[in-house]
Structure formats: C-alpha cells, structure tokens
Amino acid sequence: GIQVEQSPPDLILQEGANSTLRCNFSDSVNNLQWFHQNPWGQLINLFYIPSGTKQNGRLSATTVATERYSLLYISSSQTTDSGVYFCAVGYSGNTPLVFGKGTRLSVIA
Amino acid sequence: SQTIHQWPATLVQPVGSPLSLECTVEGTSNPNLYWYRQAAGRGLQLLFYSVGIGQISSEVPQNLSASRPQDRQFILSSKKLLLSDSGFYLCAWRTSSFYGYTFGSGTRLTVV
Numbered sequence: 001g002i003q004v005e006q007s008p009p010d011l012i013l014q015e016g017a018n019s020t021l022r023c024n025f026s027d028s029v030n031n032l033q034w035f036h037q038n039p040w041g042q043l044i045n046l047f048y049i050p051s052g053t054k055q056n057g058r059l060s061a062t063t064v065a066t067e068r069y070s071l072l073y074i075s076s077s078q079t080t081d082s083g084v085y086f087c088a089v090g091y092s093g094n095t096p097l098v099f100g101k102g103t104r105l106s107v108i109a
Numbered sequence: 110s111q112t113i114h115q116w117p118a119t120l121v122q123p124v125g126s127p128l129s130l131e132c133t134v135e136g137t138s139n140p141n142l143y144w145y146r147q148a149a150g151r152g153l154q155l156l157f158y159s160v161g162i163g164q165i166s167s168e169v170p171q172n173l174s175a176s177r178p179q180d181r182q183f184i185l186s187s188k189k190l191l192l193s194d195s196g197f198y199l200c201a202w203r204t205s206s207f208y209g210y211t212f213g214s215g216t217r218l219t220v221v
Binding site: 104 | 141143145147150151152153155158160168197199201209210211212214215217
C-alpha cells in the first residue's frame, strides 16, 4: 500500500515565525489532504490539494504530484496553530485515505 | 448544508462490555463512510469503510465490527471490549463527486 512520511515529527516555534511541513508519498495519488488536529481532537480539513498550489490566509500548500511530495507553509504562526498536522493520500475511486504519522507543532508566545 | 454527527463524545466502558458508536451524515446521499481509530500517539488507522448500505470493508481484523443499516448511518460495534480498544474513534464521509474527507468530532473511548 501507499507509504506516507511526514517531517519533521515535532516542531517548536516562537510566535510569529514561519514553518514548512513536508509530506512524501510512495505512489501516484489522486487525493491529498492536509488536516489540523486541534487540542480537542477535531480534525479540520485545511486543504484538498492533489496537485498545484492553494492559499488560505496564513496557510498555503503545494503538491508536486510528479515528484510525490507536498508542502504545507505556515506564516506568522500563532499559538492557535498548535496541534498535529496530518497529510493523507489516496487513489481515486473508493480507496480510503492513508494518513502519515503527523507533525506535532507547538507555537510558543 | 452537509454535517456529520458522532456520539457519544466520551465513553468509559469496562473490559468485556459491549460497544456501539454511531455516526450519521446529513445533507447528502450515498456518501462513502469511514471509521478510523487514533490510539496512543498520533497515527490514524483505518478500521472500516462503506460505499453503500450493507457494504462493509474491513481493514484490520479485530473484535470490532461495523454496520450500515441506512444510507447515512454508520455504526461501530463490539460484543466484548478489550483494554486495547481504548482510543479516539473518528467517523468520516465523502461523496463520490468530491474526494475530500470531512471528519466528525470523534468519540474518546477508555476501556477500564
């Protein structure tokens, strides 16, 4: 099956700093999503981005499908950005998403 | 609008007791439905998924089972819970026309 690797596993930032999270995957996929899991466990969909670049406020994501990686950029980080960021990928059709192990981000004031 | 409901939010159950977790989706028809579990640590493991009423695919053999009695209802069950069943259970859905997943708020299960 698909292998999904996220890096770094843990990241500590000072408030206001920028960061880049990386997701590598082992096969061609038609679905890629980035999620943020908040301290209460809720998984929030950040981006559906099987290819290309998207931006939403301070967050942006880029997926280079041909090279099998995706990047999540967080600019001007805030304490509310803390939590675990997951990358999940899947094939088209009914194949379920496969999750990476996540990057745990802590933003310190 | 489309929403997903999952309950209960937290549950403490003794070893050997039964389990029933329910997930329902509103505002869509014929969704794909998924059960994931997040154990200690942070990885999400797929347990079951369903592409239609009565159709269940199991990813991990264990003492859990799933059922889909109605189009927008997905139930996770166990006859006898084990300590290792403790974890955070998340239900998700997507439609056939859009591959993005939406997750429910989860059930935190502690087996004691």
